[in-house]
Amino acid sequence: MDLSHMDAITNEVVARVKEQMLPSFEVEASGRHIHLSEKDLHTLLGEHAQLTPVKSLSQPGQFVSQVRLTVLGPKGALHNVAVLGPTRTETQVELSLTDAQNIGISAPIRLSGDIKGSPGITIINGGFAVTIDHGVIAARRHIHVKTADAKALGVTDREIVQVKIDAKRPLIFDDVVIRIDDNFCTMMHIDYDEANACGFKKGIRATIVR
Numbered sequence: 073m074d075l076s077h078m079d080a081i082t083n084e085v086v087a088r089v090k091e092q093m094l095p096s097f098e099v100e101a102s103g104r105h106i107h108l109s110e111k112d113l114h115t116l117l118g119e120h121a122q123l124t125p126v127k128s129l130s131q132p133g134q135f136v137s138q139v140r141l142t143v144l145g146p147k148g149a150l151h152n153v154a155v156l157g158p159t160r161t162e163t164q165v166e167l168s169l170t171d172a173q174n175i176g177i178s179a180p181i182r183l184s185g186d187i188k189g190s191p192g193i194t195i196i197n198g199g200f201a202v203t204i205d206h207g208v209i210a211a212r213r214h215i216h217v218k219t220a221d222a223k224a225l226g227v228t229d230r231e232i233v234q235v236k237i238d239a240k241r242p243l244i245f246d247d248v249v250i251r252i253d254d255n256f257c258t259m260m261h262i263d264y265d266e267a268n269a270c271g272f273k274k275g276i277r278a279t280i281v282r
Contacts, residue, residue, distance in 0.1 A: 123157035147176030240271030
């Protein structure tokens with residue numbers, strides 16, 4: 073075996089060892105969902121309606137509720153869309169780009185809560201409906217980082233990083249936003265379009281590669 077080939081093998085082994093030493097974190101795929109305001113919740117489900125937790129989500133205090141609704145765009149509808157709790161100040165609908173395109177909406181890629189200037193949509197529950205004039209987004213991929221984990225990961229709030237996904241179809245995601253808070257559970261969120269691109273399975277992990 074020539075020395076150049078041996079050097080190449082050595083470099084590959086060293087690279088793999090270094091990668092394994094880096095902190096990693098779990099990746100979670102988030103499907104289409106709705107966040108309702110108190111006002112819109114009552115309009116759609118009644119004056120005394122409340123969101124009841126059915127399943128807890130990875131981020132503390134967040135949950136999948138018992139409510140499923142239909143969202144209607146110019147070219148079609150999406151049925152059985154989950155409503156997450158608790159309620160928010162403003163109603164927001166998060167779709168994948170494929171979802172949005174299928175119902176005729178051009179959804180901007182935004183962080184959750186950044187809905188100014190975004191398209192509107194109609195939300196339906198049987199004979200009741202609410203039409204919002206803004207609030208539809210495709211979630212920008214991001215990592216929730218618990219403050220205590222930020223130093224180990226070497227990141228700062230709102231930093232933009234590249235992330236390598238260790239999945240069936242490994243890839244590197246660019247333009248990933250870091251969000252840091254004491255109450256977060258460290259977890260990366262991608263939508264179903266992105267999950268399909270990397271061959272997502274529950275429990276996959278990722279590493280920041282810058």
